Amino acid sequence: MPSPLLELLSVSCSIKTGDVLFDDVNIKVEDGDIVIIQGKSGSGKSTLLKCIGHLVTYDGHILYRGKTTQQIGIPLYRTKVLYVPQRPSLLPGSPVDFLRTILSLGAHQVHLKETNSGFKEVHKRATEISHQWGVSDDLWERDWTQLSGGEAQRLLLAVAVSLDTAEVLLLDEPTSALDSESSTLVEEFMVEHVNSEQSSLRALVWITHSAEQGRRVGNKFVYFSGGTCTEDSPTTSSISAV
Numbered sequence: 001m002p003s004p005l006l007e008l009l010s011v012s013c014s015i016k017t018g019d020v021l022f023d024d025v026n027i028k029v030e031d032g033d034i035v036i037i038q039g040k041s042g043s044g045k046s047t048l049l050k051c052i053g054h055l056v057t058y059d060g061h062i063l064y065r066g067k068t069t070q071q072i073g074i075p076l077y078r079t080k081v082l083y084v085p086q087r088p089s090l091l092p093g094s095p096v097d098f099l100r101t102i103l104s105l106g107a108h109q110v111h112l113k114e115t116n117s118g119f120k121e122v123h124k125r126a127t128e129i130s131h132q133w134g135v136s137d138d139l140w141e142r143d144w145t146q147l148s149g150g151e152a153q154r155l156l157l158a159v160a161v162s163l164d165t166a167e168v169l170l171l172d173e174p175t176s177a178l179d180s181e182s183s184t185l186v187e188e189f190m191v192e193h194v195n196s197e198q199s200s201l202r203a204l205v206w207i208t209h210s211a212e213q214g215r216r217v218g219n220k221f222v223y224f225s226g227g228t229c230t231e232d233s234p235t236t237s238s239i240s241a242v
């Protein structure tokens with residue numbers, strides 16, 4: 001039987017004060033999964049996603065296709081399991097500068113060579129995606145600081161999707177700044193993309209404070225509370241109350 005895409009085994013994380021933020025987190029992400037993470041503000045959801053993205057240190061084990069990050073190599077792992085923050089805080093320049101910078105990294109250069117593509121192809125893909133989400137093409141050239149929260153959020157997500165390297169995207173409240181119509185466009189696109197044979201994407205781990213959104217897109221539900229998390233059903237009162 002093949003290994004799951006991602007497997008978290010007894011993962012725990014402490015913050016600088018030494019306090020344990022969460023402990024003994026065990027989650028399996030299989031091909032086709034959209035795992036919804038819910039829980040109160042400050043319970044540690046974003047930090048968990050950063051642990052999975054290998055951006056924050058943790059104890060325990062996180063395996064990608066049965067292998068540790070040490071076996072895979074962290075730069076390659078981060079192209080396969082990619083954290084997408086809520087907003088592009090403090091990024092210099094414009095979204096197109098950001099795309100160029102990411103594509104200049106070694107692991108992405110290798111992928112571009114393997115797929116016989118380059119900046120032009122990825123940029124075209126990115127603008128097509130953001131266009132579908134109602135973002136006009138000229139905004140790619142505008143400084144991040146001069147974009148609305150919702151524009152910046154969609155452009156950042158379009159960058160992550162257009163790279164087409166990740167098998168798992170870790171989405172930190174990806175539609176928190178969007179109106180409901182734009183949010184639906186993004187939701188429908190992401191669900192379709194996970195199921196598409198044309199894309200590298202195989203699963204999502206998605207933080208949301210909206211129980212309705214969770215029910216619309218998710219097939220697995222994880223609820224964060226009291227320093228640990230439990231698999232839950234979307235209809236239970238604990239999730240509906242968040």
Ligand SMILES: Nc1ncnc2c1ncn2[C@@H]1O[C@H](COP(=O)(O)OP(=O)(O)OP(=O)(O)O)[C@@H](O)[C@H]1O
Pocket residue numbers: 015016017021039040041042043044045046047048
């Ligand atoms: N680098 C850090 N240093 C110290 N404390 C931190 C750090 N990062 C996060 N925290 C604290 O850890 C706790 C969990 O933060 P986190 O952002 O993971 O919560 P969250 O569940 O995603 O919250 P929200 O729903 O409000 O986004 C918070 O109390 C936060 O202040």
